[in-house]
Amino acid sequence: MDMVVCVKRVPDTAESEVHIDSSGRDIDKGRLSFGINEADNYAVEEAIQIKERDGGTVTVISLGGKESDEQIRMALAKGGDEAVRLEDPAFAGSDGLAIAKALAAAVKDLKYDIIFTGALADDDAFGAVGVAMAELLGVNHAAYVKKVEIAGDKIKVGRELEGGLLEFVEMDLPAVLTIQTGINEPRYASFKGIKLAAKKEIELKSAADLGLDASEIGEAGAWAKLEKFTPPVVGEMAEILEGEPEETASRLAGILKEKGLV
Amino acid sequence: MxxxxxxxxxxxxxxxxxxxxxxxxxxxxxxxxxxxxxxxxxxxxxxxxxxxxxxxxxxxxxxxxxxxxxxxxxxxxxxxxxxxxxxxxxxxxxxxxxxxxxxxxxxxxxxxxxxxxxxxxGALGITEPNTGSDVAAIQTYAVADGDGWIINGSKTFITNGARADWVVLAVKTDKEKGHAGITQFLVDTNTAGFEMTRRIHKLGWRASDTAELAFTDMRVPGDAVLGTVNQGFLQIMRNFAWERLTMSLGAVSGAQFAFDAALAYAKERVAFGKPIFRFQAISHMLADMATEIEAGRNLTYYALKLYKEGGQPFREVAMAKLFTCDMCVRVTDRALQIFGGYGYTEEYPIARALRDARLGPIGGGTSEIMKDIIAKTYA
Structure with missing residues (x-):
């Protein structure tokens, strides 16, 4: 089973203060730490588990600057075989579709049975790249995958629906699967794996290397354009309680009781 | 970093x-x-x-x-x-x-x-009720018995002592000699005559088991000798630098942990209408703490670099241990001050951090011993 895993480097915003930067189109990332997108981490693990069970290869691909090598190396350290990083100033301003075009161009000449992506990116949350890539490559896809069973040249996958329900679908390979968090237990990279990964070359490809024209990618090739970020506006339905904690807590308790919510 | x-x-x-x-x-x-x-x-x-x-x-x-x-x-x-x-x-x-x-x-x-x-x-057993850094004065002794040895004595403050499967013991094999009469033995803790006599309750480091051990006519085979007979003191010395370096690394990280917690708290906690970080008394405290941590980190990294290059940088390691372990106590103490009353409770991590930090200037050679070592290199 030859597999490709797409990984993205994202800022960790879960426990940090997030501020919009002066351009209004991005957040101030100066003080944030970065890591692999959570769902992509599960995608890497799924590919490596399949490789360990059934044999094959895992190629790691990321679109991003040199700092993305960190996430690529960790995926290699866990068991990835080869790696490609797509970097070009022309990729700036890409939406999910433009990213998918670049990734599809990178994988189309590789031998692959399954392409994995995370179901959703922690930063922009488009959830579009995997599905768009499948469309561009003309192969099957399934999104929010929480279970993978391989039977010959077919694959049976469980897709997570509302309330934890799984929908099972069967499809022919090759296919793109966008992986939901919780599908497996991602491993830690061992130091031995880290040392091996450090010796591997990460192949660098520009838009020209991929045969992509500037009009197809980046902002020019995007269907959606990011205009600006704004903090949520306090709506009329929202009531903000102000004052000392003791006072606001007792008022909150009163409101919850009054509305019959507790 | x-x-x-x-x-x-x-x-x-x-x-x-x-x-x-x-x-x-x-x-x-x-x-x-x-x-x-x-x-x-x-x-x-x-x-x-x-x-x-x-x-x-x-x-x-x-x-x-x-x-x-x-x-x-x-x-x-x-x-x-x-x-x-x-x-x-x-x-x-x-x-x-x-x-x-x-x-x-x-x-x-x-x-x-x-x-x-x-x-x-494993555990390492050197300290005895009456001897710590004065290793030459240990009283646990072994006498040759055919092809083996019979060991009597006791050890205390042994980290992992309650649960270890094996212990490396420092034992006198020649009572007439000081340093030159010590041998290391590698002993399985299920050997007859080996007894864990009690667990010691401590101010801090509570999650580690610390025990007192006693050996009564404990017979060990000849191949339980670790290294060379009567060379035990030099053997023990071989790893002192690393043990102390690990304590320095831990002290710097421990101080950083306290600083991070205090900084986050100072930015959150509001008094007199503004976060307490905006009061110079607090922000200067944090500035001092951060500066001391960086100084400690860099001194430790310098000693680590010398060690890695193959030396036995006793002076630099002693300096790093002395400075960082004392520094960690100062920094966590100030962190606790920033937390105020909450810092004194078990609901925040600082009370434990201060208890834990206090071991640093004692374990692995006290701060006073570190000063002796440093001073000797200038004598």
């Missing part, structure tokens, strides 16, 4: 260890502190992940990379329970090194291989 010293592989390894500490240690440390021990399975788990063999030769399952072990000590010390870090540290950085340096191939095969896998746990 320390890029002049560490390589990218160490930075990657740091992320791996940090992930592990955040997922599998931090959520449990409150319970482990309460129980006054962490689960023995932690050794096994860390062994599976390859975390216990960083400094050991590859032929015994290790990675032969001292900087990777340094990273491990730094990251473990961020778990908020120095006792947990100490239990692991006593095994990998204090007990096993004696076997790495002085063990026979058979001893290495038996104790290093299982120790690196976390399937056996």
């Amino acid at each position: 320390g890029n002049y010293l560490f390589e990218p592989v160490h930075d990657d390894f740091r992320k791996t260890v940090r992930e592990f500490v955040e997922a599998e240690i931090i959520p449990n440390v409150d319970a482990w502190e309460e129980a006054e021990e962490f689960p023995i399975e932690l050794f096994k788990r860390m062994g599976e992940l390859g975390f216990l063999g960083m400094q050991y030769p590859e032929e015994y399952g290790g990675d032969d990379d001292i900087l990777a072990e340094a990273v491990l000590h730094e990251e473990l010390a961020r778990c908020g329970s120095a006792g947990t870090a100490a239990g692991i540290g006593a095994h990998i950085a204090i007990a096993m090194p004696q076997i790495k340096y002085f063990g026979t191939p058979e001893q290495k095969e038996r104790y290093l291989v299982s120790g690196i896998k976390g399937e056996s746990v």
Whole structure:
């Protein structure tokens, strides 16, 4: 089973203060730490588990600057075989579709049975790249995958629906699967794996290397354009309680009781 | 972080260890502190992940990379329970090194291989009720008995002593001689005559088990001798620099942990209408703390660099241990002050951090002993 895993480097915003930067189109990332997108981490693990069970290869691909090598190396350290990083100033301003075009161009000449992506990116949350890539490559896809069973040249996958329900679908390979968090237990990279990964070359490809024209990618090739970020506006339905904690807590308790919510 | 010293592989390894500490240690440390021990399975788990063999030769399952072990000590010390870090540290950085340096191939095969896998746990027994850094005055003694030895005596403050599978003991084999009459023995704790007489309750480091051991006519075979008869003192000295370096690394991380907690609290806690970080008394305290931590980190990294290059930088290591362990007490004490009344409660991590920090200037050679060592290099 030859597999490709797409990984993205994202800022960790879960426990940090997030501020919009002066351009209004991005957040101030100066003080944030970065890591692999959570769902992509599960995608890497799924590919490596399949490789360990059934044999094959895992190629790691990321679109991003040199700092993305960190996430690529960790995926290699866990068991990835080869790696490609797509970097070009022309990729700036890409939406999910433009990213998918670049990734599809990178994988189309590789031998692959399954392409994995995370179901959703922690930063922009488009959830579009995997599905768009499948469309561009003309192969099957399934999104929010929480279970993978391989039977010959077919694959049976469980897709997570509302309330934890799984929908099972069967499809022919090759296919793109966008992986939901919780599908497996991602491993830690061992130091031995880290040392091996450090010796591997990460192949660098520009838009020209991929045969992509500037009009197809980046902002020019995007269907959606990011205009600006704004903090949520306090709506009329929202009531903000102000004052000392003791006072606001007792008022909150009163409101919850009054509305019959507790 | 320390890029002049560490390589990218160490930075990657740091992320791996940090992930592990955040997922599998931090959520449990409150319970482990309460129980006054962490689960023995932690050794096994860390062994599976390859975390216990960083400094050991590859032929015994290790990675032969001292900087990777340094990273491990730094990251473990961020778990908020120095006792947990100490239990692991006593095994990998204090007990096993004696076997790495002085063990026979058979001893290495038996104790290093299982120790690196976390399937056996070790301890080092030097301190006795009446002797600490004055190693030459130990009273536990062994007499030759046919092809073996009979050992009598006791040890105290032995980290992992209550649960270890084997202990490296410093024992007098020639009562007439001081330093030159000490031999190291590698003893299985299930040997007849070996007894764990009590667990010691401590101010801090609560998640590590600390025990008193007694040996009554304990017969050990000839091949229990570790290294050379009457060379034990020099053998013990061989790893002092590393033991002290690991304490410095832990002290810097411990101080950083307290600083991070105090900084976050100072930005959140509002008094007189503004976050207390906006009061100069508090922000200057934090500035002093951060400066001391950086000074300590860089002194430690300098000593670590000399050590890695193959020296025995006793002076620099003693300086690093002296400065960082005292500094960690000062920094955590100020952090507690910033937390005010909440800092004095068990609801915030600072009370424990201060208790834990207080061991630093005592364990592994007191601050006073470190000053003696430093002064001697100028005599």
